[in-house]
Amino acid sequence: MKAVRRYGFAILILLIDVALLAAKPELGQRVLSVTFQNLLQMAQFLPAVFLLLGLMDTWVPRQTVIAMLGNRSGAFGAALSITLGAAAAGPLYAAFPIASAMLMKGASVFNVFVFLGAWSNLKIPMSMFELSSMGAKFALTRWALNVLGILIIASVMRRLFNKEEIGEIYDRQKHMASSPKQPEVKTVESR
Amino acid sequence: MESLLAYALAGVLLLVSYGKDKQRTKVAMDKSYKAFSAILPDFLAVLGLVGLVLTIMPAEAITTLLGQASGWFGMVLASLVGSLTLIPGFIAFPLAKSLLDAGAGISQIAVFVTTLMAVGFVTAPLETKFFGRKETLLRNGFSYVWAFVVALVLGVVVR
Numbered sequence: 076m077k078a079v080r081r082y083g084f085a086i087l088i089l090l091i092d093v094a095l096l097a098a099k100p101e102l103g104q105r106v107l108s109v110t111f112q113n114l115l116q117m118a119q120f121l122p123a124v125f126l127l128l129g130l131m132d133t134w135v136p137r138q139t140v141i142a143m144l145g146n147r148s149g150a151f152g153a154a155l156s157i158t159l160g161a162a163a164a165g166p167l168y169a170a171f172p173i174a175s176a177m178l179m180k181g182a183s184v185f186n187v188f189v190f191l192g193a194w195s196n197l198k199i200p201m202s203m204f205e206l207s208s209m210g211a212k213f214a215l216t217r218w219a220l221n222v223l224g225i226l227i228i229a230s231v232m233r234r235l236f237n238k239e240e241i242g243e244i245y246d247r248q249k250h251m252a253s254s255p256k257q258p259e260v261k262t263v264e265s266r
Numbered sequence: 267m268e269s270l271l272a273y274a275l276a277g278v279l280l281l282v283s284y285g286k287d288k289q290r291t292k293v294a295m296d297k298s299y300k301a302f303s304a305i306l307p308d309f310l311a312v313l314g315l316v317g318l319v320l321t322i323m324p325a326e327a328i329t330t331l332l333g334q335a336s337g338w339f340g341m342v343l344a345s346l347v348g349s350l351t352l353i354p355g356f357i358a359f360p361l362a363k364s365l366l367d368a369g370a371g372i373s374q375i376a377v378f379v380t381t382l383m384a385v386g387f388v389t390a391p392l393e394t395k396f397f398g399r400k401e402t403l404l405r406n407g408f409s410y411v412w413a414f415v416v417a418l419v420l421g422v423v424v425r
Contacts, residue, residue, distance in 0.1 A: 081307045082307045082310065083307075084307070084308075084311040085307055085310035085311040085314055088311060088314030088315060088318065089314060091318065092314070092317070092318070102321065102322075105321045106317050106318055106321040106322075107317070109316075109317040109321050110313060110314055110316070110317030110318075111317075113313045113316055113317055114310075114313055117309060117313060120272055121302070121309070122302070123272035123273045123275075123276045124272065125298045125299075125301055125302040126276040126280065126295070126298050127272070127275065127276050127279070128297075128298060128301060129294040129295055129296075129297040129298030129299075129301065130276070130279050130280065130283055130291075130294045130298075132294065132297050133283075133290050133291075133293050133294040133297065134283065134290070134294070164271075164272070166352065167383070167384075167386055167389060168309065168312055168386070168389045168392055168393075171392060171393060171396045171397075172301060172305060172396075174396070174397075175396055188401075188405070191405065192384070192405075192409075195383050195384040195409070196380070196383055196384055201383070204359045205359050205379070207359075208359040208360050208362065208363040209359060209362060209363060209366075209375075209379075210424075212423065212424050213372070213376075213420065213424050216419065216420055216423050216424065217376065217379070217380070217416055217420060220415070220416045220419055220420075221380075221412075221416065224412045224415065224416065227412075228405070228408040228409065228412060231408065232401070232404050232405065232408065235400075235404060236400070236401075240398075240400060243398060244397055244398060244401065247396065247397065247398060248396075251301070251304065251305065251395070251396060
């Protein structure tokens with residue numbers, strides 16, 4: 076029963092799909108095949124992402140993450156966040172659990188905002204496609220502008236969150252987290 | 267290709283981890299599994315939504331909308347389509363190229379591409395679950411506005 080509730084929304088969409096299949100077989104079939112393709116795409120990389128996350132969670136010391144991506148990581152932390160995001164592959168929603176794990180390990184919210192921005196806009200594999208179909212001028216100008224934009228947006232966003240709200244973001248990760256018994260993430264964002 | 271790399275990396279690290287500490291590797295895999303199963307329902311829901319939205323709003327419709335549109339109206343339209351849909355890059359860029367060839371403006375296409383990648387309407391519920399409503403609204407909102415800045419600059423730079 077609990078499982079039905081957890082999967083409620085997914086089941087609802089499946090029911091809509093089935094209803095569509097009955098009412099308009101052609102459209103319904105297209106919906107199902109697109110959904111199935113997406114599912115395959117997800118099945119292709121998500122297990123690897125979560126395997127890596129689990130390994131990172133157990134092996135990378137919290138102190139290391141704090142030093143490299145925490146509040147005092149400065150320009151190095153921002154550059155590392157951009158690099159991590161740009162090196163990524165996969166849709167934006169795959170970045171969420173990774174960003175969540177970064178927060179759990181003590182990365183600053185600013186760096187996580189930068190990471191999310193880089194993941195959505197600067198992905199190298201994506202840029203290769205852009206380069207080949209849109210040309211160098213288009214792709215490179217957009218890439219460079221986006222580096223600037225990501226940093227501006229992340230720092231403006233960081234300023235718009237007060238201390239409690241930052242704390243809430245960290246608290247949220249505990250609900251999403253793999254291990255509830257992990258030591259509490261105590262966050263004192265300076266500035 | 268990319269996923270193969272991810273698996274190769276995960277596999278190698280898993281072996282290294284196992285060689286170093288069996289118990290810890292078990293803990294790691296347990297964590298992986300728990301995190302995965304905790305978020306799976308939401309992923310499935312997003313995938314289902316994407317499947318529905320993508321099909322109801324097919325590529326031909328996008329082409330007609332953006333191809334005939336121009337100026338601010340076209341940019342706003344392009345941004346809405348970009349925000350509402352989730353199209354993978356290897357489909358989006360050839361599509362963008364064909365739109366461009368069909369006569370759409372550089373700015374409209376830039377807005378479309380940028381919002382497509384950075385603004386996610388269907389993924390918003392998932393993002394909210396992870397980072398809260400405020401982060402979701404701000405990140406998507408700012409990314410949306412930024413898409414127009416990028417578009418205006420590109421419209422001048424690329425000719």
